[in-house]
Amino acid sequence: MTYQDPNMTQDTALITDPDWWRGAVIYQIYPRSYQDSNGDGIGDLAGIIQRLPHVASLGVDAIWLSPFFTSPMLDFGYDVSDYRDVDPMFGTLADFDALIAKAHELGIKIIIDLVLSHTSDQHPWFVESRADRSNDKADWYVWADAKPDGTPPNNWLSIFGGPAWQWDTARMQYYLHNFLAEQPDLNFHNAEVRQELLDVARFWLERGVDGFRLDTVNFYYCDAELRDNPPLPEDQRNDNIAPAVNPYNHQDHLHDKNQPENLGFLRDLRDLLNEYDAITTVGEVGDSHRGSEIQAEYTGGGDKLHMAYDFALLGHVHPTGTRIAEVMAKAESFSQDSWGCWAYSNHDVERHGSRWALSDAAQRTYAALLMSLRGSACIYQGEELGLPEADVAFDDLQDPYGIRFWPKFKGRDGCRTPMVWKSDNQNGGFSDSKPWLPVASEHLALSVEAQEDASGSMLNFYRRLIAFRKTVPALAKGDFTLIHADDTHIRFERSHNGTRAICAFNLSDEDQSFELPSGAWKVEAKAPFTVSRDGNSVTLPGWQAVFAVSSGSNTAQNSEESGHG
Template sequence: MVDLSQKTADWWKGGIIYQVYPRSFQDTTGRGIGDLAGIAQRLPYVASLGVDAVWISPFFTSPMKDFGYDVSDYRGIDPIFGTMEDFDWLVEHAHDLGLKVMIDLVMSHTSDQHPWFAESRSSRDNARADWYVWADPKPDGTPPTNWLSIFGGSAWQWDARREQYYLHNFLVSQPDLNFHNEDVQQELMEVAEFWLDKGVDGFRLDTVNFYFHDRQLRDNPPLPPAQRKADIAPAVNPYNHQSHRYDKSQPENLAFLERLAGLLRRYDAAVIGEIGDSERALELLEEYTGVAGRMQMSYVFDFLSGQDLPAERIVQVFDQLHAVAPNSWPCWALSNHDVARHVTRWNLTDQAAKAYATVMMCLRGSVCLYQGEELGLPEAELEYEDLRDPYGIEFWPEYKGRDGCRTPMVWDMGVNGGFSTSKPWLPVPHTHLQRTVVAQEADAQSVLHHYRWAIGLRRKHSALRLGRMTDIRADGPVLSFTRADDWQTLQIKANLSDRESGGLAPWQVQIIEG
């Protein structure tokens, strides 16, 4: 066996990253919202899982219209999360525990309350007039293109001050930055450098393929119904009716990623990108991570979509990966803060959840875990009056939004699962209180202990972390493949069904060396 320490510049390759959603991890102030001090307090638990890094979703100063993904100060800590001193302590504590720290960097857009946007919208000739994507209306006064927002409706908002439209791929209150402006790029590079100097070990780049738009402002073509996929936006969203050829995923993105990578190399830092593209996701994965000097890794939505994940589907994804993105480095995730928890999406029992956890730890690539996944938490069922997510409020009840996966972490059977002493920002489901950390620590057969075992398996076997992945096939519900490097060869077989098949018991995963 080869012990692959995280204390290397390429710790990320084959590494395991644990995502923390700050609002819902641990509240230390009694306000019902998690904070940085709470994350620091719970880091020993995160380290005990055996993961390599912690990824912290946004905590920057923000009006919280999209819960931190609408930044109004890239160098500030929002007071609800604490202070810069709290962040410094968190980073120091994480490093003492052997954990890397990655933070969410939201560069494609800001809040409309950011001082940059306030200046930009004030006139057509101010110093930041071209920092955002502004365009004149068509002669009839309608928006300049047919581009749609992921949050519903047109991606263009009229502004009476400039008598122009501005682009917002997400909420109206999230105007898109103009990456065609070199000053914008330079400012964002300096933001990244600020946090690297603070000691972070890398970034998760939100919506990494949304940075650039088509200079010519050409309309997106329609998609025939048979080609519409609901991977990025829910099925009820007309966003799925277009081929997003011109509003994102532009070729100019590559040069910017190379520029950013040059900065990261100076710090031995890593990035994981979020590629949101239903049509060209794997091609972009190859362009972004398969060429040296760009991004190290990125996740796509193949395992985050609403589709079930039988053995055949996993084979299909890897066949496409080998054909379209052979040099890429994916980061696999089953759940995150934007999609329903996979235990509910796929209606998994604990036994099934354990099988999928084991399979994920055996796949080539890196891995992202989402807080509470290791407890087998299901999606929370919330009432409409409990919703906070503007996405869910807009499309309710056909789409219930993202609040169900963002409810507080459950630590013990105390008040609100040990998350907060006061009413939490989202309710703690009763079903989650049966799956607390304390309860599962005491149960040797729990999902939590299985996750620790599966993570340990990956860390012990160099072939699982960095080896080749070949001979992948599905025989009915049985998935099989080989992982091999210069030191070992492992044969993996997994029965991803609730019936005996291929000599394997239901949900059994078999790993044989040699």
């Protein structure tokens, strides 16, 4: 029997609502690892189409599709060599059109990952740019002369290790690369570059996409004067952006990203998007110290990005109630009209269940918390199964980042291993051939097949949780007011159009009690959560979450649910 939630059908109001993204649940698919349809061991677009019913069963609003463009795959698609085509590894443009059509038929919107800050060094633009200093695209990338002693023009560092400058023997100059040396940075100070990238966005809008996830959105511009970055005091360093073993953390990145000129380009992009109906953007803000400030700057005012997410909940800092309250307060302090998109896991970080050493109960509580924060929510493929980080042996590593910093940092392959669909297949139902990364043996018991019909499974918990969120608009779109927070507990109120929802989370093993305000409250604890109530006094057992909903129309009555629903 396949699980079918009665609330799963897409709300027609959401389809036509230009603000459908506000409070949406977005499911990230990493195409290489979702489903292989042709037996080459690599996931593809046809495989994603095959698995769309699973995505629809979750009740999510949209898919964020990681890059599928033509690429030499040195950074697995984040090194683009043709922005207007599908890499043959993943299929064809016709396959992409079929994916759009099927997703829309199922009520799912498609957000694609645009990587605009840099290209592959095999992109025709860069091939021409590096040929000499006088060709038509000579200024399309960030080029600079060496210092008199032959060293790079400044002290900027690459996130992937070492200097952010690569010497080119044809031009006898350095070019900038914030990531791999094979990923040269485009020069956004050049108006032709900006226009070309807007045309790329238009190409995909015309094919029917519903929005863009903008990779490294704060890296578009660098300082035109190429000034050195100052050092960062040791007590301010963290590993939210780069692993602790990477000297990238030793600088205050004032000049290689986060430039004010970026706002102008984002406004131009928004003008383009406004020509189309109900389009959205979510920008990845990669910054350890100014993430919330940049998020607010990039999404406030209604004329730039719709949403942005920083790395506040993607790092190793354990999200205690105190920490969550600090993150939300910081985001709120910079702008009242900005909109965040929160995530615990993605294709670049260790899966959060392992990163924070969470029990099964704790993972469920944090999932409920994610679905209750002010903002939209991103969940990464396999998160709905409770997958832990896979341990990938050095000989099986594919990620150049991990190979560079092994063994202190094992790279990103552990979160990119194939999705597990079946338990009785050594490849988890992902492929009939050897997968590009090995399927973790500990993942097999957590497969979709194993969890599908188990009412208490993590998979069905996510389905109930997302469905519940849709029945309480305050959870998706409401204002946020903190009531109480300490390391083991956080409680806040969401309110929208007269409906109030008090959300309480016990982040400890011990029982915790609190008092509801006076009024009529419907207290709900979604299975497997339980709650004890005596009047307006509520007791929450360890690692449990509860929602108390009250409507201004008094349609909510005093009632109690003990974990059913």
